[in-house]
Amino acid sequence: MNTNKIKADFPILSRKINDKSLVYLDNAATTQKPKQVIRAISDYYEQHNANVHRGIHKLSEESTGLFEEARKTVVGFMGAKPNELVWVRNTTEAINLVAQSWARQNLKTGDVIIASELEHHSNLIPWQVVAKETGAGLTFVDVTPDGQVDLEHLEMMLEAMKNEVKLVALSALSNTTGAELDVERVVKMVRKYAKNAKILLDGAQWVGRKKTEFDRWGVDFWAFSGHKMYGPMGIGGLVVKREVLEETEPWLTGGGMIEEVELTSATYTPIPERWDAGTPDVAGAVGLARACVYLDGLGMEKVEEHERELTRYAVGRLKEIPEIEMVGPVGEITKYQAPITKQIQNSNNQNFKPNRLGSVAFLYMGVHAHDVAQILDNEGVAVRSGHHCTMPLHTKMGWAATTRASFGVYNTKSDVDRLVEGLEKVNKVFR
């Protein structure tokens, strides 16, 4: 990938931070936006703004057309069909939508929801609420010492509770350990044992890094945010298998989703409009669609390869720093592998392919993550520190807080080198 050309597409990357050129490594929190996306949004407001549907005037027609076009582009990007997308603000809202509609309508005492110990709070708390309200049980797949969802444990759980499990909700790509879920294996496993279970995947970290193949995978719910895939903040989606969406009552009702309304009753439009109550974020949808076009232009295979190479390079560089202990997969993956140091030695192996993508979080011996991040910021390197919304995982692993560098299409190996130089400063300040 031509990263110089890509960097030039992102105006914010030419900013100076503390008199140093910005190295943005907080992409797991949100990615920056290319000028193509920014332009699509301002062009919408400057040229086409009008409320969608129901308007018999030119602007409303244009706006409606752009909105419908955006839906087609986004579902195409996700490998789904147009009537399988519900617009939401972000991944959190997408998961809450499932919790508040499908789960409330279908779960009862005796049913079981399976999540994992590494879930982002947005794929955990909605299930806590649902479990409390419906009486369903909530149980968790173990995480391996190197930060992956333990699929053997998942299989045992599915086999043991094949009639009870009604939902399996997992993160496709961990925002903390960077561990990738073997989606096809999970789908196969769930379908084999728990025939009545739905599968929900949190695709927040995945969508901007790997190809999404919703229909081919055959999952039921796929939640994602636009802002983590170079689109605007405030727009995202829930992709839902058609028959599931048809059978579920919408959580929001009102304008835009009705056919006929009487004072005491109403009939609803078919899907997907049935899920579009209220004036939608048309500019957001247009911006997100432009982000999909941008990523397709780069090619998702190329994007994944780029992210993988950067992740591999970062893991390699960070292992040179004795004070650093990385969390998550860092070596050839075998279940319950030897101690971390052993894995790092293995990573000298040419064929080293860590089962991780996009994020490298770590502990710095004797220095708190916030202090590490602060010193890096002074060097113009933006990373994130804290618990990354995975408190239970941090508690289980005994990490007070971790520092996380996460990559995007515009990052380069020299950005990773700047990170490493910044970490040398940490050593200077704290020794």
Add this chain to the structure above:
Amino acid sequence: MDDIYRDEVMEHYKNPRNFGSLEGADVVVEESNASCGDEVRVSLKLGNNQSPSIKHQVIKDIKFQGQGCAVSMAFTSLLIERVKEEGWGVEELKDKSEEDLVKLVGGDGVSPARQKCLRMGIKALRKAVAKISSNF
């Protein structure tokens, strides 16, 4: 950043003053920032004074224990050292606002993102003083 990691602060981080627990403490309070995993425990001991009036209560000693980032630990150490230097009694300390204590430790320049770290010790000390005051 120079405000946060100035030499004085780093010195306090590496060699915290008044660190430890206080035998026969009159009050022990805890404060934490769950989202950072930072926590601090402040113990406070009054002078040997039988007066029922808060006016006469002197602070004999303050100590702290805890773990956390450099900012939270160093500024707690600085805070306790300075409060002791001032020689304030309970009533005087009670009259100090959180902002007064931020000024006392020279924390005005600390960035918004680190305010929680800066203020953890301050909050703990104020909590301890409030708890003691409620006895009078």
